[in-house]
Amino acid sequence: MFSVQVAQEERGAVLVLRGELDFDSTVQLDEAGQETLAQGRGAGPVVADCAALAFCDSSGRTELVGDGNPLERVRSVVEERAADEVIVLNNPHVVDSFFDRGWPNRAQKKVDVSELKLYSHSVE
Incomplete structure (x- = not known):
């Protein structure tokens, strides 16, 4: 199970990621990120808080940081x-x-x- 909560803080938006980020859940993360930016909540820094992730496979890593370095x-x-x-x-x-x-x-x-x-x- 994977969830994304968006918290608006004084300096920017925080995407709080919980559970297992894998191939199936990357769509949910992408949608949350795009929605945050579209609503203007990402006017400051946008931070992905991964502290509560129980698992992240290569698809999740690619969604977070892209391919390569x-x-x-x-x-x-x-x-x-x-x-x-x-x-x-x-x-x-x-x-x-x-x-x-x-x-x-x-x-x-x-x-x-x-x-x-x-x-x-x-x-x-």
Whole structure:
């Protein structure tokens, strides 16, 4: 079971993703994102909160970050939204396993933003 809740916060919209994001549920995520943008609720940053995802297959990953390099997808969103700041929230074990201390600086240069922060985050 997959669900998307859209929360409007002061600075922008948050898509709260829960359950299992797979091939069948990517349509639901795409529709929620398109609706958020069409209603103007995405005037500020649009954030996908994945903390409550129990499962995400390759189809879900592609829907979230596109094909290929995830930083290229982040860069395209930064350009599209004229953003100057990126915040990456990820589960602590993922941060510890896959990111080194220099990754945020390298990513910031590749994405070309003034700020890029990587934080460990978990919902408990």
